[in-house]
Amino acid sequence: MTERLHAPVSRADAIATQTPPDGLALLRWFVSAAAMGVLQAAAPVAFSLVALGLTGDASGGAAIVLAMTLAQVVGAVPVARLGTAMRAAAFLRILVGIRTLALGCMAVLVSREVALPWLVACAAVSGSVNGAAYGYLRSTLNRLTPEARLPRALGIAATLNEVTFVLAPVLASVVGTVSPAFAVATIAVLGAVPALLVPSAGEACAGDAPETGGSVVSAPMLLWLLCATAGGAAVAAIEIGAVALALSFGHEPAMAILFTVPLCLASVAGGVWVSVRNLKASRTSVLAQLSVMTVGSLLAALDASLALTVAGAVLMGFVLAPLGTYYSLVFDALAPAHRRAEAFALLRTANSVGIILASAVLTVASLPVTLAAVAGMMLAVTSLVGFTHRRARSEPRPATAD
Structure with missing residues (x-):
């Protein structure tokens, strides 16, 4: 027996539940969801190799990962609120673009053997938009599949996420042993996939909704x-x-x-x-x-x-x-x-x-x-x-x- 939870349904949600899902758009969303997790999956290995190459001690990689994770926790809600007046997919592309630029800068800095604190700063910038980016990616799923099929879609996304967490560290390890800077660049490129593939058809502008204060x-x-x-x-x-x-x-x-x-x-x-x-x-x-x-x-x-x-x-x-x-x-x-x-x-x-x-x-x-x-x-x-x-x-x- 399933449990139902009721909430007000927006006009866009009504459209989404009445319109048959677009298989190609949903496939693009799945690929985007799998690519979204590449940074978190590969970061521990890639950043450890970066720190090892710069300082001779892999423990510096933990500091980079910690900075990225803490920034994600701090920035998730404030950054997400910044996009309430924009379409979800459009704001997601902006967030992914910021993350990609931050990682690209990190790759350049690593290639030039710049001091570790600068890399920590780049990681913090990339992490600050990561939580909000996931939130906007997940919110676009409601436009692509009826409510009755959401459990299946989320189950597929969870499976792909685990595959990402298995394969991404291996890729980072293989590429990172050749060049730590190239490993970071690879993460940046793969992590940019959602900006290119996330579908935007049928979505409404969140800013059209009434203002709601508080948490x-x-x-x-x-x-x-x-x-x-x-x-x-x-x-x-x-x-x-x-x-x-x-x-x-x-x-x-x-x-x-x-x-x-x-x-x-x-x-x-x-x-x-x-x-x-x-x-x-x-x-x-x-x-x-x-x-x-x-x-x-x-x-x-x-x-x-x-x-x-x-x-x-x-x-x-x-x-x-x-x-x-x-x-x-x-x-x-x-x-x-x-x-x-x-x-x-x-x-x-x-x-x-x-x-x-x-x-x-x-x-x-x-x-x-x-x-x-x-x-x-x-x-x-x-x-x-x-x-x-x-x-x-x-x-x-x-x-x-x-």
Whole structure:
């Protein structure tokens, strides 16, 4: 049984739901969505190689990635609000253009062996528009597919995103060993694809909608933002700590793939499952998926055996796409039509905050402490969702409710 959330429907949304989807436009959107994640997927490897070439120490790459991520968190909402008077696709092209120029400048600076702080500045500029760009890209999907097909489209996008996160680091590593500057330039070129391909047919100008002051976040949104943050932290702890996990079980650092590859493959499988089902999950199903994520993080935190840790990573990976799809659909329904880009930017930012939290704890504490901390976060948000679900079921429903 699917759960329906009702929100005011704009004239453009009505057109989108009545008009059959344009297959070519949707394909262009999928390619754009896959290309949008190239920067975040390839940055850790590419920037580490850049720092290694400049300073002889790869740790400088972490500073560049941190600057990019923090700028994304800070800039997501303010930058998204700047585009409310423009068409979504048009403003997205501007944001992607800014990001591409910043990365192009970085590639030039790397080739000239300029000091690291200048590269950090370029990364911050590219990151400052990244969250808003994702928000506007996601908001254009509503113009391209009917509401009934959104779960399938989001599932396909999640699957492609995981493929990007598998292939982009490999590409950055191969190209970066030849020339770190060329690796950054390659990321810039691939990341510019959305500006060239994102479709704009049938979209309305957000600025035509009534002005709405204050924050776009409501209490239900805040709940799912917390879930996205906790989930992002749990997955990031495995991905960032994969080398340390391999060493703790007596393997070589290269065996970090024992944890990252199963997680990615499980996530791809989860995306395929969402696409095939093409249904919005009920709150009960989402609670079950959060429970699976919690169990997976607890298995990893136990540090009992290699098999259990890998099993935990697989459990987390499999529910990653279903949960992400549900969060996106909830925000789609709860946010005013003219502020959806801002809402989706916030959702993307919540995941980034989770990554920052996991990285911060790993910096000051051991991996076991970090895994325990993120498992505690997952247990807390799952309990909170369970409590709100139980309270909602106990409350009398209006006679007109579905």
